[in-house]
Amino acid sequence: MRILVTGGAGFIGSHFVRELLSGAYPHWENARTVVLDKLTYAGNPANLAPVADDPNLTFVQGDICDPVVVDDLMRDVDLVVHFAAESHVDRSIADASAFVRTNVQGTFTLLEAAVRAGVGRFVHVSTDEVYGSIEHGAWAEDQPLSPNSPYAATKAASDHLALAFHRTHGLPVCVTRCSNNYGPYQYPEKVIPLFATNLLDGLTVPLYGDGRNSRDWLHVDDHCRGIQLVASKGRPGEVYHIGGGTELSNAELTARLLDICGADATAVRRVPDRKGHDLRYCLDISKITAELGYAPRTGFAEGIAETVEWYRTHRDWWEPLKATPPGTT
Structure with missing residues (x-):
């Protein structure tokens, strides 16, 4: 079996590859695995x-x-497992151009090549953010997409492309x-690694708005x-939700995080809320x-x-990343 993993040096993709090659996934123990990664700031060979x-x-x-590399x-x-994406909402608000290129054009390039090559299965990895925000209950897979951030809009577009290539x-x-x-x-711009590493260094953490925004972890x-x-047994043309079951504001x-790191509320720094900040996500x-x-x-x-x-x-992993943020070299 030959598996192509895009974005396999990123946070989620590298975990998938490490587990795959360690024999954690039944019947894939001897799979030949090819990782394609551009190694942007979030892709790290150390992963x-x-x-x-x-x-x-x-x-x-x-x-x-x-298309030459992809073909x-x-x-x-x-099997293609497509993780590669620009994924940080704040960056998409500042400049969405890389998100449109990677998330839409990149997915399109992969899909076209997969059709030409007669690939047996293509798993497109997406996000709950394509749905927008939900006040009560949980989204089923047939919920209409209503993205609010430029990041979510590009992922919604790539979802539609992927399903259209099936149909x-x-x-x-x-x-x-x-x-x-x-x-x-996980790259330390996302909330948990950012807050954890800040607190471990005795720094403050920036909490958006009133802190009521809720996510499932x-x-x-x-x-x-x-x-x-899904890659092994999912039905082609279908969408599947993968959730964690712990919803927290x-x-x-x-x-x-304050409790685990031995800090108190004085370490919290309130900052203005993110533009278009979705209040709540929840997947069925x-x-x-x-x-x-x-x-x-x-x-x-x-x-x-x-x-x-x-x-x-693992300070040796994250300290260099925080010392030289993207765009500062």
């Missing part, structure tokens, strides 16, 4: 260091928007939409296991549970404690 010497891993630095790698591929060309596409991920190796290991289930999340995961047997395994209390401990003991 793949634990498996760098695995003979089944091939790493290619390249752009998913480059070459797509030959003889049985038009018969490409066996599945789309996964996840809730907020956390875990080790999903450990990256549960997310990747859900993706593997940003204020509640901050309080948890009954479909993937009933069809594929998915359930989150990592409890949030355990997962967040282990995540903070990872950042505490």
Whole structure:
């Protein structure tokens, strides 16, 4: 079996690759794995260091928007797992051009190449943010998309493209939409690693607005296991939600992190709210549970404690990233 993983040096993609090559996924133990990653600021070869010497891993630095590179790698591929994306909402508000190029044009380039190569399965990894905001209840997979940020709009566009390639060309596409991920190796611009590393250094943390914005939290290991289930057994043309089952307001999340890091409320710095900040996300995961047997395994209390401990003991990974933010070199 040959698997092409785009964005495999990023936070979620690298976890998927490490688990895959370690034999965690049944029947994929000897899969030949090709990682395609542009190595933007969020892609880091160190994320793949634990498996760098695995003979089944091939790493290619390249752009998913480059049809020559993509066509070459797509030959003889049985499965594409497409993680590669620009994903930070604040960056999309400041300048959405890279998001349109990578998330829309890049996905289109991959889909076209997959059709030409006759790929057996294509899993497009997306986000709950494509739905906008929900006041009560939870979204099912047939909820109309209503994105509010430029990031979410580009992901919604790529979702539509992926499903259209299934309907038009018969490409066996599945789309996964996840809730907020956390875990080790997450670039320290996202809220949990940013807050954890700031607190570990005795710094303050910036809490948006009144802190009422609510998210469901999903450990990256549960997310990747859900993706593997969809890749193995999901029905082509279908969307599957992957959630974690722990909903917290940003204020509640901050309080948890303060407690784990031994800080108090004086470490919280209130900042103006993000433009177009969605109030609440929540996914109904009954479909993937009933069809594929998915359930989150990592409890949030355990997962967040282990995540903070990872950042505490891996300063050599994150300190250089925070010392030289993107655009400062």
